[in-house]
Amino acid sequence: MSPNQRTPSSKKTALVTGGSRGIGKAIVSRFKEEGWNVATCATRASSLTESPADLTVECDVANQKQVRAMIDQTVAKFGKIDALVNNAGFSGSNPLSPDSSDEMWHRIVDINLHGTYYFCKYGAPHIPNGTGHIVNIASVLALKGVPDQTAYCAAKHAVLGFSRAFSHEMAPRKITVNTLCPGWVDTDMGIGRIQAIGMTVDQVDKTVPLGRLIRPEEIADFVYFLCTSKAASMITGHPLTIDGGSLV
Numbered sequence: 267m268s269p270n271q272r273t274p275s276s277k278k279t280a281l282v283t284g285g286s287r288g289i290g291k292a293i294v295s296r297f298k299e300e301g302w303n304v305a306t307c308a309t310r311a312s313s314l315t316e317s318p319a320d321l322t323v324e325c326d327v328a329n330q331k332q333v334r335a336m337i338d339q340t341v342a343k344f345g346k347i348d349a350l351v352n353n354a355g356f357s358g359s360n361p362l363s364p365d366s367s368d369e370m371w372h373r374i375v376d377i378n379l380h381g382t383y384y385f386c387k388y389g390a391p392h393i394p395n396g397t398g399h400i401v402n403i404a405s406v407l408a409l410k411g412v413p414d415q416t417a418y419c420a421a422k423h424a425v426l427g428f429s430r431a432f433s434h435e436m437a438p439r440k441i442t443v444n445t446l447c448p449g450w451v452d453t454d455m456g457i458g459r460i461q462a463i464g465m466t467v468d469q470v471d472k473t474v475p476l477g478r479l480i481r482p483e484e485i486a487d488f489v490y491f492l493c494t495s496k497a498a499s500m501i502t503g504h505p506l507t508i509d510g511g512s513l514v
Contacts, residue, residue: 283307283354283381285314288456289448294319302348303320305323306321307323320344323336323339327381327384333381337385337392347389347392349400352385356373357415357459360415374417378422386443393439395439399444400442404505430445444504446485448480449513451482452482
C-alpha cells in the first residue's frame with residue numbers, strides 16, 4: 267500500500283466512467299442506492315455538479331495521464347475498487363471516402379476502446395481478488411455491423427475481444443470481466459442516433475420484439491447484478507445482450 271493510499275473502506279466502491287448522463291448516470295445512482303462508495307468522471311467537470319457520486323473527476327478517458335490520476339484519486343479516497351464499470355462512450359457518423367477526415371474515427375476508437383483499456387490496465391491492480399468485477403459497456407454493434415458506423419462497430423467489436431481475453435488474465439484472481447451489449451436505449455445519445463438515421467422512436471419501437479427502447483435503469487440493474495449476485499459469480503468473458511430481442 268502506498269503512503270497516500272487509505273486502508274480499504276468497509277463499504278464497497280464502484281468506479282463508473284461517463285457518469286454525467288444516460289446509462290452512466292443511472293449506474294452511478296444504482297450503486298449509491300445500495301450504499302456503495304461511487305467515483306465517476308466526465309470530460310467536463312461542470313456536467314457532474316448534480317451527480318450523487320462521492321467523488322467526481324474531470325477526466326478524458328482517452329487520456330492516459332488523466333485516467334491514472336482518476337484511479338489514484340479513487341484509491342486514495344476509498345482504498346480499493348470493487349467494481350469497475352467502463353461506460354464512457356462516443357458515437358458518430360464516419361463515412362469512408364478518400365476525402366473524409368480521420369478525426370471522427372480516431373476519437374471514437376480512442377474513447378470506446380482505449381478508454382476501456384486504460385481503466386482496466388491501471389484499475390485492475392486495485393480490484394480485490396475473489397470479489398471484484400469489471401463490466402465493459404459495448405453495444406449490440408459489437409455483434410453486428412450497420413452502415414456509416416464503421417468506427418463505432420470496430421471499437422465495440424474490439425472492446426468485446428479485449429474483454430474476452432482480459433477475462434482469462436483476471437480468472438486466476440477470481441475477478442469477472444464481462445461485456446454488456448445494449449440495443450436501443452432511451453438516452454440523449456440513443457435518441458440522437460435515431461434522429462440521425464431519419465427515424466422516430468415509434469418506428470424504432472416497432473423493430474424491437476418487446477416493443478420499446480431500453481430504459482437506462484434497466485442497464486444499471488443488469489450491471490449491479492453482474493457485480494453483486496452470487497448467480498453471476500461464474501459468468502465471465504461473455505457478451506451479454508439486453509436488447510428486447512432485436513438480435514434473436
